[in-house]
Amino acid sequence: xxxxxxxxxxxxxxxxxxxxxxxxxxxxxxxxxxxxxxxxxxxxxxxxxxxxxxxxxxxxxxxxxxxxxxxxxxxxxxxxxxxxxxxxxxxxxxxxxxxxxxxxxxxxxxxxxxxxxxxxxxxxxxxxxxxxxxxxxxxxxxxxxxxxxxxxxxxxxxxxxxxxxxxxxxxxxxxxxxxxxxxxxxxxxxxxxxxxxxxxxxxxxxxxxxxxxxxxxxxxxxxxxxxxxxxxxxxxxxxxxxxxxxxxxxxxxxxxxxxxxxxxxxxxxxxxxxxxxxxxxxxxxxxxxxxxxxxxxxxxxxxxxxxxxxxxxxxxxxxxxxxxxxxxxxxxxxxxxxxxxxxxxxxxxxxxxxxxxxxxxxxxxxxxxxxxxxxxxxxxxxxxxxxxxxxxxxxxxxxxxxxxxxxxxxxxxxxxxxxxxxxxxxxxxxxxxxxxxxxxxxxxxxxxxxxxxxxxxxxxxxxxxxxxxxxxxxxxxxxxxxxxxxxxxxxxxxxxxxxxxxxxxxxxxxxxxxxxxxxxxxxxxxxxxxxxxxxxxxxxxxxxxxxxxxxxxxxxxxxxxxxxxxxxxxxxxxxxxxxxxxxxxxxxxxxxxxxxxxxxxxxxxxxxxxxxxxxxxxxxxxxxxxxxxxxxxxxxxxxxxxxxxxxxx
Amino acid sequence: xxxxxxxxxxxxxxxxxxxxxxxxxxxxxxxxxxxxxxxxxxxxxxxxxxxxxxxxxxxxxxxxxxxxxxxxxxxxxxxxxxxxxxxxxxxxxxxxxxxxxxxxxxxxxxxxxxxxxxxxxxxxxxxxxxxxxxxxxxxxxxxxxxxxxxxxxxxxxxxxxxxxxxxxxxxxxxxxxxxxxxxxxxxxxxxxxxxxxxxxxxxxxxxxxxxxxxxxxxxxxxxxxxxxxxxxxxxxxxxxxxxxxxxxxxxxxxxxxxxxxxxxxxxxxxxxxxxxxxxxxxxxxxxxxxxxxxxxxxxxxxxxxxxxxxxxxxxxxxxxxxxxxxxxxxxxxxxxxx
Numbered sequence: 001x002x003x004x005x006x007x008x009x010x011x012x013x014x015x016x017x018x019x020x021x022x023x024x025x026x027x028x029x030x031x032x033x034x035x036x037x038x039x040x041x042x043x044x045x046x047x048x049x050x051x052x053x054x055x056x057x058x059x060x061x062x063x064x065x066x067x068x069x070x071x072x073x074x075x076x077x078x079x080x081x082x083x084x085x086x087x088x089x090x091x092x093x094x095x096x097x098x099x100x101x102x103x104x105x106x107x108x109x110x111x112x113x114x115x116x117x118x119x120x121x122x123x124x125x126x127x128x129x130x131x132x133x134x135x136x137x138x139x140x141x142x143x144x145x146x147x148x149x150x151x152x153x154x155x156x157x158x159x160x161x162x163x164x165x166x167x168x169x170x171x172x173x174x175x176x177x178x179x180x181x182x183x184x185x186x187x188x189x190x191x192x193x194x195x196x197x198x199x200x201x202x203x204x205x206x207x208x209x210x211x212x213x214x215x216x217x218x219x220x221x222x223x224x225x226x227x228x229x230x231x232x233x234x235x236x237x238x239x240x241x242x243x244x245x246x247x248x249x250x251x252x253x254x255x256x257x258x259x260x261x262x263x264x265x266x267x268x269x270x271x272x273x274x275x276x277x278x279x280x281x282x283x284x285x286x287x288x289x290x291x292x293x294x295x296x297x298x299x300x301x302x303x304x305x306x307x308x309x310x311x312x313x314x315x316x317x318x319x320x321x322x323x324x325x326x327x328x329x330x331x332x333x334x335x336x337x338x339x340x341x342x343x344x345x346x347x348x349x350x351x352x353x354x355x356x357x358x359x360x361x362x363x364x365x366x367x368x369x370x371x372x373x374x375x376x377x378x379x380x381x382x383x384x385x386x387x388x389x390x391x392x393x394x395x396x397x398x399x400x401x402x403x404x405x406x407x408x409x410x411x412x413x414x415x416x417x418x419x420x421x422x423x424x425x426x427x428x429x430x431x432x433x434x435x436x437x438x439x440x441x442x443x444x445x446x447x448x449x450x451x452x453x454x455x456x457x458x459x460x461x462x463x464x465x466x467x468x469x470x471x472x473x474x475x476x477x478x479x480x481x482x483x484x485x486x487x488x489x490x491x492x493x494x495x496x497x498x499x500x501x502x503x504x505x506x507x508x509x510x511x512x513x514x515x516x517x518x519x520x521x522x523x524x525x526x527x528x529x530x531x532x533x534x535x536x537x538x539x540x541x542x543x544x545x546x547x548x549x550x551x552x553x554x555x556x557x558x559x560x561x562x563x564x565x566x567x568x569x570x571x572x573x574x575x576x577x578x579x580x581x582x583x584x585x586x587x588x589x590x591x592x593x594x595x596x597x598x599x600x601x602x603x604x605x606x607x608x609x610x611x612x613x614x615x616x617x618x619x620x621x622x623x624x625x626x627x628x629x630x631x632x633x634x635x636x637x638x639x640x641x642x643x644x645x646x647x648x649x
Numbered sequence: 650x651x652x653x654x655x656x657x658x659x660x661x662x663x664x665x666x667x668x669x670x671x672x673x674x675x676x677x678x679x680x681x682x683x684x685x686x687x688x689x690x691x692x693x694x695x696x697x698x699x700x701x702x703x704x705x706x707x708x709x710x711x712x713x714x715x716x717x718x719x720x721x722x723x724x725x726x727x728x729x730x731x732x733x734x735x736x737x738x739x740x741x742x743x744x745x746x747x748x749x750x751x752x753x754x755x756x757x758x759x760x761x762x763x764x765x766x767x768x769x770x771x772x773x774x775x776x777x778x779x780x781x782x783x784x785x786x787x788x789x790x791x792x793x794x795x796x797x798x799x800x801x802x803x804x805x806x807x808x809x810x811x812x813x814x815x816x817x818x819x820x821x822x823x824x825x826x827x828x829x830x831x832x833x834x835x836x837x838x839x840x841x842x843x844x845x846x847x848x849x850x851x852x853x854x855x856x857x858x859x860x861x862x863x864x865x866x867x868x869x870x871x872x873x874x875x876x877x878x879x880x881x882x883x884x885x886x887x888x889x890x891x892x893x894x895x896x897x898x899x900x901x902x903x904x905x906x907x908x909x910x911x912x913x914x915x916x917x918x919x920x921x922x923x924x925x926x927x928x929x930x931x932x933x934x935x936x937x938x939x940x941x942x943x944x945x946x947x948x949x950x951x952x953x954x955x956x957x958x959x960x961x962x963x964x965x966x967x968x969x970x971x972x973x974x975x976x977x978x979x980x981x982x983x984x985x986x987x
Binding site for chain 2 (some may be wrong): 043046047049193239240241242243244245246247256259260263268270272289290291292293294295297299300301303304307308309310311312314315316317319333334336337341427428430466467468469470471472473474475476477478486487
């Protein structure tokens with residue numbers, strides 16, 4: 001087939017259907033380039049003005065054995081003409097590059113959705129690798145349930161690139177761009193952003209630019225010229241608030257938020273970190289910005305990572321350590337030291353599935369206990385959680401503001417879902433962001449004794465810096481006398497210091513905003529959430545409100561201390577439902593603190609909540625039946641073609 | 650260092666805290682020498698920081714009228730690395746012990762030395778856990794009977810200098826608590842060295858391991874059991890300076906001077922040798938087979954982590970200008986909604 005007759009961006013001559021939003025997933029072997037493909041589709045969708053939310057899902061193994069179920073990598077993009085807060089429950093279109101990808105992803109495709117398969121990868125051997133006895137593409141149930149397109153991608157790409165002088169292996173690596181081009185056609189997307197990105201990426205390898213762009217166009221042309229596809233879809237621009245936007249991943253937003261916090265407080269940033277999934281991208285990102293005065297130390301272990309950060313904090317820098325749950329466990333003793341030293345420090349936990357090594361690449365929010373109480377002794381520290389990729393930018397500044405105001409380490413929670421997901425971020429006007437005021441005591445020349453633990457109205461102590469004359473003082477992890485900071489073992493002093501450190505953290509509540517809710521101020525049910533479940537909870541509550549249910553949503557940013565008005569809010573509803581991707585950790589704190597009979601809705605499968613799961617639970621709590629929308633395909637014949645069912649609706 | 654400070658004395662470096670080491674502890678001597686040496690270095694007190702881990706020796710920072718931190722077990726090198734990375738204006742000392750540095754903090758110890766951060770590490774080696782009341786340490790000899798090894802220690806000890814030299818430490822020295830003049834000189838050399846300076850001090854714990862270093866301190870035996878290193882000089886020891894160390898192939902051997910052996914035949918000390926081989930060989934000379942060397946084993950220059958890190962910052966700023974967040978935010982693909 002021709003690859004040159006049709007230029008990109010030409011309008012389709014086929015029928016076009018307008019849809020408000022769509023959810024697409026690219027799934028293939030972990031070597032098939034699905035993450036890159038999804039990322040390109042996301043950027044393009046953001047650039048044309050859709051609201052977007054993404055969910056990359058990949059195995060922990062860099063290259064699991066080819067063609068196996070364990071090696072399937074997927075990237076889901078939800079793009080919309082309205083505001084969206086989740087990467088979508090059910091798929092409108094699914095691209096599978098091999099039988100394993102079909103098997104592990106099919107249940108997420110809605111009935112009647114578009115299913116595009118690379119039929120060249122469904123040889124007998126491929127099918128057996130995925131545990132199929134016969135080629136599933138020949139199954140009638142697939143034909144009947146979905147719009148199935150069997151596309152011989154490998155053959156077409158080989159044909160299109162045969163005169164490039166490239167080897168078959170290299171040519172085959174371009175087939176993800178064919179799939180991308182085909183889906184671009186399906187949703188009327190502009191190919192130019194991807195062509196530009198390809199030209200930048202392979203600036204020194206013109207052959208690879210040519211090959212990828214040809215594959216991309218071949219995909220687009222396949223949609224337009226073959227008879228297989230009758231119509232395509234269009235998703236209009238979203239009406240986002242006026243401003244300039246950028247598509248942002250959570251970890252990037254967090255890194256930039258930290259740099260912004262450093263700028264706003266007149267500090268330079270020091271990061272001590274040890275590589276761990278899914279936090280390493282923050283280390284990678286911050287390492288680039290040496291000209292911003294950002295110093296990063298890849299330490300020998302998690303303990304050295306936090307200790308080097310404490311050393312930098314002691315020296316007056318903005319100090320950060322980043323990790324995930326297993327690393328935070330190793331840092332526990334040093335967090336206690338920072339609490340005792342009363343130094344500002346951000347401890348960032350990008351949560352993943354646990355316990356132990358757990359599910360490194362999957363999301364979970366089961367480190368809340370660890371964050372709030374997971375240390376020896378009475379060791380309170382403020383805990384804040386980001387709710388979405390772009391929220392990471394603000395949360396980083398808020399955490400640093402509190403950390404410096406109160407001279408305390410702050411635990412900042414994100415998770416793999418937020419970290420790797422992306423959404424549009426409105427670029428702020430830096431001159432309008434609130435400054436973070438940081439003070440250091442000046443020299444004492446008179447011989448007067450410096451008192452390192454003399455406290456201010458919020459019980460915060462002075463951040464005295466080395467190099468300041470007359471302030472030479474010694475601190476340490478042993479209990480200290482209040483005011484002087486000298487080592488002290490007296491019973492009354494210990495109780496006093498325990499009380500003081502606790503009160504100091506409680507005082508944080510006076511410096512954070514009152515809790516807001518969405519929905520009516522009183523009612524039958526309040527959904528109380530925190531962290532990465534924000535989008536699913538918000539969307540579910542909005543749906544239920546549209547259906548006339550008496551329900552509201554309260555999403556916590558600060559988990560310790562809780563906002564001052566939280567109890568009043570919780571008591572304004574007949575029921576409180578706490579959906580969490582853990583076994584009920586926030587719920588436990590809520591019940592313990594307020595003696596409120598909060599109900600849990602808990603899932604620990606390494607996957608985010610679907611909106612419909614929450615919406616169905618709300619209805620169940622209110623004594624109503626579900627809304628009849630299944631979250632997963634229930635057809636038994638289809639189930640037989642799919643792998644282990646995931647969330648089970 | 651702004652204006653020339655009036656000359657300080659050892660007393661100026663004493664904090665107001667009561668010293669709580671056991672009477673007779675070797676730590677007192679090290680503290681006294683540190684207070685005596687620092688005024689000679691000329692760094693103002695407010696620019697000196699002592700960081701320690703956990704153990705008897707780690708109480709040290711409380712007794713110095715400088716900035717100080719008594720941190721957690723084994724982690725002082727990591728804390729000091731972070732501090733020095735952001736504050737090149739400070740002179741940072743790490744005070745540690747054999748358990749703190751080589752057991753619980755072994756990882757930080759080797760990586761700190763490998764990075765060659767400009768820190769001065771003083772390891773008080775008493776071959777025992779003192780603070781926890783007498784368990785064996787990673788430097789306790791085989792067979793050592795302690796509270797936790799009633800049948801004798803069965804794990805082979807580590808030798809701090811061999812470990813440090815194995816990590817290609819740029820400055821390595823050894824001294825003895827009671828050899829105060831030598832100790833003072835050694836600390837001074839460490840203070841002036843501009844990379845990681847590592848000093849092992851033989852320190853007597855008179856409560857839990859009294860006499861561990863008697864062979865090296867006893868008036869009657871020390872001339873035969875200790876050999877003082879001097880750069881560029883042959884290795885000669887003995888009360889009458891009549892014995893020396895000669896290389897036989899790659900092995901050291903003890904020879905008597907005279908009887909056909911001249912000082913020129915002996916092994917000459919070269920602390921500036923770029924290769925750590927000689928220093929390692931010296932660190933392997935152990936009692937009772939050999940006299941144990943004290944003094945500076947190695948003193949070379951090498952790239953320093955803290956200097957390189959800050960150099961990268963300055964170079965990046967020189968090339969790209971100071972960071973501009975606004976420009977960063979608007980870089981790459983953006984779109985505007987009117």
